[in-house]
Amino acid sequence: MPIRTASARWQGNLTEGSGTVHTGKGGLTGNYSFKSRFEEGEGTNPEELIGAAHASCFSMALSKQLADAGATDTSVETTAKVHFDKTDAGMTVTRIDLETVGQVPGLDEAEFTKLAEAAKENCPISRLLSPGAQITLNARLG
Structure with a gap:
């Protein structure tokens, strides 16, 4: 690789x-x-870049989970909200909230949620970040 x-x-x-x-x-x-x-200045920051990496990795992992289950998505859109908080150890990424909406014809909400949870567990970026940050998921069909 x-x-x-x-x-x-x-x-x-x-x-x-x-x-x-x-x-x-x-x-x-x-x-x-x-x-x-x-603050709220112009430009990006490391936390947004982590969010972009996580959202893109998760979207690809979910697309794979869907394909492995025999479903074909027309799109998966994911937002990662990265919580950057002051802790006793200093500024820390404490939580990432993944919000994903999938367009998957013929798939029901329960199966989509199950596959999204599996993607969260198997996404390489989730595996990297989960020992240090809580990762939540809100998945729905759109």
Whole structure:
């Protein structure tokens, strides 16, 4: 399997500096800063990037679960809400709430929920993050 690469460059001090992140071969490029991470400033932040990674990984894992069960999805849309909270250990990602809506003709809600739970357990990013953060799931057909 290939090794995936991302990079970040930071310039300046913590509160007034800024940085740029890049993924892979021209995939994503974004600016980040103290304000985009700890306030409501423009740009992205590491927690949003974790959310994007988790949402995309989960969507693909759910699509696989559906295919393995003989169902064909027309779309899976997932949002990851990453909770970044102050704890005794410092700022910590404490929870990620996955919200997914699937368009899966011929599949009932109960089966979709069951397959979504399996995807949550088997998604490589969920497996990476679950020892340190609680992961919740709200799955529904749209």
